[in-house]
Amino acid sequence: MAYVAVKGGERAISNAHALLAEERRGDRAVAEVSVAQIGQQLSLAVDRVMSEGSCYDAELAALAIKQARGDLTEAIFLLRAYRTTLPRFGFSLPIETADMAVRRRVSAAFKDIPGGQVLGPTFDYTHRLLDFRLAAEGGDVVPPAPEAEDVLPERLPNIESVFSHEGLLETDAPGTDDEAPFDLTREPMAFPAGRDQRLQALARGDEGFLLALAYSSQRGWGSTHPLCGEIRLGEASVSFVPDELGFPIEIAEITLTECVMLSDFASADGQAPQYTRGYGLTFGHCERKAMSMAIVDRSLRAREAGEEINAPCRDEEFVLYHSDNVEASGFVQHLKLPHYVDFQADLQFLRRLRKDFLAAQAMSREQQSVQKVAAE
Amino acid sequence: MRTAPDLASLRPGLADASLDSQRIFRCVMQATARPGLSQILLSAPQPPQGLSPAAGALLLTLVDADTPLWLDPALVATEAETWLRFHCGCQIASDPSAAAFALVTDPESMPLLSAFNQGEAKYPDLATTLVIDVVGLRGGPAVVLRGPGIDKEVTISPRILPADFWSQRSDVVSRFQFGVDLVLCAGSEILAIPRTTRTASGES
Amino acid sequence: MTLTNEPAVTMQADPPERYYNYAYLDEQTKRMIRRAILKALCIPGYQVPFGSREMPVPYGWGTGGIQLTASIIGPDDVFKCIDQGADDTTNAVSIRRFFATVADVATTENTTEATIIQSRHRIPEHPLTAGQVMIFQVPQPEPLRGLEPREMETRAMHAYEEYGLQYVSLYENISAFGRIAATAGYPVMIDERYLMSPSPIPKFDNPKMDNCPAILLFGAGREKRIYAVPPFTQVRSLDFEDYPFEIQTWDERCALCDAEGSYLDEVVLDDAGHRMFVCSDSHFCGERRAQGHAGVMAGHTLDQIDTEGLEGKAE
Numbered sequence: 065m066a067y068v069a070v071k072g073g074e075r076a077i078s079n080a081h082a083l084l085a086e087e088r089r090g091d092r093a094v095a096e097v098s099v100a101q102i103g104q105q106l107s108l109a110v111d112r113v114m115s116e117g118s119c120y121d122a123e124l125a126a127l128a129i130k131q132a133r134g135d136l137t138e139a140i141f142l143l144r145a146y147r148t149t150l151p152r153f154g155f156s157l158p159i160e161t162a163d164m165a166v167r168r169r170v171s172a173a174f175k176d177i178p179g180g181q182v183l184g185p186t187f188d189y190t191h192r193l194l195d196f197r198l199a200a201e202g203g204d205v206v207p208p209a210p211e212a213e214d215v216l217p218e219r220l221p222n223i224e225s226v227f228s229h230e231g232l233l234e235t236d237a238p239g240t241d242d243e244a245p246f247d248l249t250r251e252p253m254a255f256p257a258g259r260d261q262r263l264q265a266l267a268r269g270d271e272g273f274l275l276a277l278a279y280s281s282q283r284g285w286g287s288t289h290p291l292c293g294e295i296r297l298g299e300a301s302v303s304f305v306p307d308e309l310g311f312p313i314e315i316a317e318i319t320l321t322e323c324v325m326l327s328d329f330a331s332a333d334g335q336a337p338q339y340t341r342g343y344g345l346t347f348g349h350c351e352r353k354a355m356s357m358a359i360v361d362r363s364l365r366a367r368e369a370g371e372e373i374n375a376p377c378r379d380e381e382f383v384l385y386h387s388d389n390v391e392a393s394g395f396v397q398h399l400k401l402p403h404y405v406d407f408q409a410d411l412q413f414l415r416r417l418r419k420d421f422l423a424a425q426a427m428s429r430e431q432q433s434v435q436k437v438a439a440e
Numbered sequence: 441m442r443t444a445p446d447l448a449s450l451r452p453g454l455a456d457a458s459l460d461s462q463r464i465f466r467c468v469m470q471a472t473a474r475p476g477l478s479q480i481l482l483s484a485p486q487p488p489q490g491l492s493p494a495a496g497a498l499l500l501t502l503v504d505a506d507t508p509l510w511l512d513p514a515l516v517a518t519e520a521e522t523w524l525r526f527h528c529g530c531q532i533a534s535d536p537s538a539a540a541f542a543l544v545t546d547p548e549s550m551p552l553l554s555a556f557n558q559g560e561a562k563y564p565d566l567a568t569t570l571v572i573d574v575v576g577l578r579g580g581p582a583v584v585l586r587g588p589g590i591d592k593e594v595t596i597s598p599r600i601l602p603a604d605f606w607s608q609r610s611d612v613v614s615r616f617q618f619g620v621d622l623v624l625c626a627g628s629e630i631l632a633i634p635r636t637t638r639t640a641s642g643e644s
Numbered sequence: 645m646t647l648t649n650e651p652a653v654t655m656q657a658d659p660p661e662r663y664y665n666y667a668y669l670d671e672q673t674k675r676m677i678r679r680a681i682l683k684a685l686c687i688p689g690y691q692v693p694f695g696s697r698e699m700p701v702p703y704g705w706g707t708g709g710i711q712l713t714a715s716i717i718g719p720d721d722v723f724k725c726i727d728q729g730a731d732d733t734t735n736a737v738s739i740r741r742f743f744a745t746v747a748d749v750a751t752t753e754n755t756t757e758a759t760i761i762q763s764r765h766r767i768p769e770h771p772l773t774a775g776q777v778m779i780f781q782v783p784q785p786e787p788l789r790g791l792e793p794r795e796m797e798t799r800a801m802h803a804y805e806e807y808g809l810q811y812v813s814l815y816e817n818i819s820a821f822g823r824i825a826a827t828a829g830y831p832v833m834i835d836e837r838y839l840m841s842p843s844p845i846p847k848f849d850n851p852k853m854d855n856c857p858a859i860l861l862f863g864a865g866r867e868k869r870i871y872a873v874p875p876f877t878q879v880r881s882l883d884f885e886d887y888p889f890e891i892q893t894w895d896e897r898c899a900l901c902d903a904e905g906s907y908l909d910e911v912v913l914d915d916a917g918h919r920m921f922v923c924s925d926s927h928f929c930g931e932r933r934a935q936g937h938a939g940v941m942a943g944h945t946l947d948q949i950d951t952e953g954l955e956g957k958a959e
Contacts, residue, residue, distance in 0.1 A: 074737055074741075076734065077734060077737060077738060077741075141698070141702065144698040145698045145699060145700050147698070148673075148697040148698045148699070149664060149665075149668075149670065151670065249695075249697075250676075250695045251693075251695045252693040252694060252695060252696065252868035252869075253868070254693070255795055255796045256796070381793075381794055381795060381796065385795075390698060390702070390703060391703045391704075391866045393702065393703075394702030394703030394704035394705060394707075394866060395703060395704035395783070395866055396704075397702065397704065398702070398704030398705050398783070401705065401727070401735055401764075402727065402728050402733055402735075403728075403765075403844075404728055404909060404910075405728045405729060405765050405766055405828070405844075405845075405846055405907070405909070405924055406765060406827070406828035406829075406844050406846065408846070408907075408908075408909060408910055408924075409827035409828045409846040409847065409848070409892060410827055410828070411910065412827065412892055413825065413827050416823075417821060420822065457671060458665065458666045458671060459666070459718065459719070461671065461674075461675075462666075462674075462716070462717075462718040463718060465678050465715075465716065466716060466718065468682065469678075469681060469682065469685070469716065469859070470859075472682050472685045472686065472874075473685050473859045473874045473875055474874075474875065501675070501678075502675060502678060502679055502682075504672060504675055506676065507679070540679075561803040561804070562799045562800065562802075562803040563693075564683075564687050564690060565680070565683040565684075565687065565690070565692045565693075567683075569682070569683075587835075588688050588835050588873075588874045588876065588877040588878075589685070589874035589875055589876060589877065590876055591857075591875070591876045592876075616837065617687055617690065617803075617837070621682075621683070621686045634685065634686035634687075635686055635687070636686060636687070636688065636835065636874075
């Protein structure tokens with residue numbers, strides 16, 4: 065062959081895979097990180113990968129993180145691609161987050177709420193000082209956390225129930241039994257988007273993107289004046305009704321983070337004004353994401369609320385089309401693929417334009433000199 | 441009143457679901473891409489009484505829980521309905537305009553073509569695909585076809601369809617992109633006529 | 645078996661202990677895509693929304709083409725995969741390996757032997773024949789997207805055949821540049837009804853689609869659209885009477901096989917402005933060389949080229 069373009073060929077690809085595997089492993093003198101270690105000690109990464117990967121399996125998410133060398137967007141992609149291959153055998157019943165076994169529950173709306181403000185495991189009030197003790201082998205010496213004197217009530221009522229007797233907070237009308245919720249994993253997006261489609265897209269959406277949109281909203285780009293009604297973290301059970309039994313059985317217990325944002329009040333026709341709300345839900349413990357999602361959910365209800373679509377976070381197509389980091393990453397990075405055929409077409413065009421320009425310039429100079437001669 | 445299917449006596453569907461459906465689909469795709477040129481579905485299993493092997497094979501390949509199927513009244517509550525529901529896992533649509541697919545085995549009594557889903561202006565792909573069992577793909581009055589997929593023109597002569605079938609169809613497809621898409625079946629053979637095909641009588 | 649770390653050097657498919665369903669996709673997904681293909685053929689040029697799945701390859705890297713191929717391919721097919729016209733570009737190799745593994749299918753570089761040709765950004769030089777299926781990888785299925793970012797707006801434009809925006813854009817090119825600026829992904833009208841993007845093929849390839857004997861399928865995985873042009877269908881590149889459509893031409897011939905009239909890639913030989921032009925279609929060029937045709941650079945490897953003797957000069 066006379067020349068080489070971006071022509072890797074079979075061997076180059078195989079070699080690239082081998083090199084990647086070597087870099088992933090790193091220095092062999094250093095102990096290999098285990099999937100169990102990732103699952104236990106990097107659990108917030110695992111939770112994010114499960115949420116955006118749309119697949120609740122902490123071990124698989126940990127494996128994806130290991131294979132992706134810590135690149136969470138890549139790990140999310142791995143988990144999504146795996147999820148595609150899984151058969152669907154049915155649908156669970158809707159999860160009752162009010163029945164959650166709560167480990168953390170706070171509300172900014174009230175000083176105290178039934179069940180109390182339960183801080184739970186949070187970075188919130190830590191001082192962000194690098195702890196060099198953790199750098200030493202075996203440095204993560206953790207004395208057992210003290211046990212509380214009082215037992216948490218089995219069930220902590222959620223913010224909705226606190227408001228319900230006064231009717232201060234809008235309620236969501238449940239859909240009819242016949243209507244199946246939209247499923248983005250099976251159908252493409254359609255616009256205008258229903259709330260079910262929007263919430264699903266946001267739940268799978270990139271945390272960074274939603275964080276930026278929520279932040280922009282708070283800073284005045286389509287503000288909804290959010291107030292954190294409640295954040296709760298805990299375990300909830302997933303139930304399923306097998307055809308043969310005809311009654312629900314619990315098939316899993318999963319960790320969820322739920323956030324309800326109270327927002328600008330609105331009046332529906334013939335009704336007294338109420339608080340409106342935004343809703344956020346993630347697998348595992350992803351507060352930043354749940355809060356951002358709730359703010360953006362409320363922003364996207366602008367259309368139904370008759371609010372002007374005057375900011376990016378209110379623009380349904382803008383938000384939903386660009387929130388999926390698997391799509392975004394693929395498309396941005398596809399620019400690395402060869403584009404030389406289109407580029408050649410472009411180059412030809414540009415050269416032709418330049419040729420025309422120079423020819424026109426030459427001609428006008430010639431005309432000017434002819435005129436000059438004629439004038440003399 | 442339907443009783444639970446007698447699974448022991450239920451006829452099988454496709455022998456090798458993956459490979460057979462692939463082969464059958466390629467025939468259907470070829471038929472749709474080349475309207476008026478018939479294709480033979482070699483992997484069609486023997487269906488229950490009432491529908492042709494070609495129609496059965498096509499439905500087993502394309503219909504599932506996401507595509508409501510309108511069923512010819514002649515097949516309702518027969519073994520054919522049980523067979524289709526079981527192997528396809530599909531819902532039966534009683535309203536033709538709610539059907540993604542329609543199986544017509546008694547064309548003389550079929551609803552008007554305009555009763556089926558004609559698609560939407562922005563989503564013309566939602567229109568019904570009609571699978572119509574005819575007595576034969578040849579031997580009827582000649583119809584000349586032109587349009588996408590057809591190298592200049594092709595003549596077909598299916599029998600038997602309702603007398604006003606072609607004029608009904610012309611009406612229904614005159615407002616392209618609305619319309620319905622047809623697959624005529626006889627034995628193991630199919631002949632597709634998408635809404636883009638223009639027809640003219642063969643009598644000249 | 646993990647596909648991403650697969651170190652196989654040969655193209656031999658694995659024995660029947662395949663971890664995934666035939667051609668990777670599950671049957672339900674294949675059915676959904678197959679239905680979309682049929683409707684696409686019934687409404688030439690119209691973009692059918694479909695439930696595109698995450699594939700082992702990223703969105704933007706050919707998942708639409710891969711899902712189309714996976715939905716139609718069978719053990720009797722012969723599969724060719726090209727990128728920028730060449731069989732041995734890295735992404736084409738990667739996709740061809742994928743199908744050889746998951747679909748137990750024979751692969752080829754020979755255009756005339758292939759039953760399914762998956763391509764990124766080119767149509768091969770050999771005319772396609774009846775019975776062949778050409779599958780295009782499409783990054784942006786919406787021809788009007790560069791002019792109107794909103795899907796709700798563009799879908800309405802197609803529904804009501806309101807394509808004024810496109811013509812205005814071409815007219816603005818003429819005002820600004822004295823000619824229509826589109827060089828790849830040049831918009832076409834299908835059967836005089838739907839405006840379509842032919843994918844980013846160079847406009848050089850547009851005429852091959854008109855009244856073509858093969859089936860043309862277009863897949864956009866990330867944007868989740870499938871569209872099609874049946875055989876023997878009119879495909880017209882947009883233009884104006886006084887600014888008619890024209891394809892690219894070169895002053896040069898292929899430096900390796902001396903072909904005239906094929907699409908040429910520009911190869912930079914040094915940084916003193918020397919360059920040569922070679923066929924983009926690697927199989928076409930290789931076949932001509934095998935038949936004895938030879939261009940001015942035939943037989944040279946890159947390091948042997950003596951640029952001092954070349955006629956080319958820096959632009």
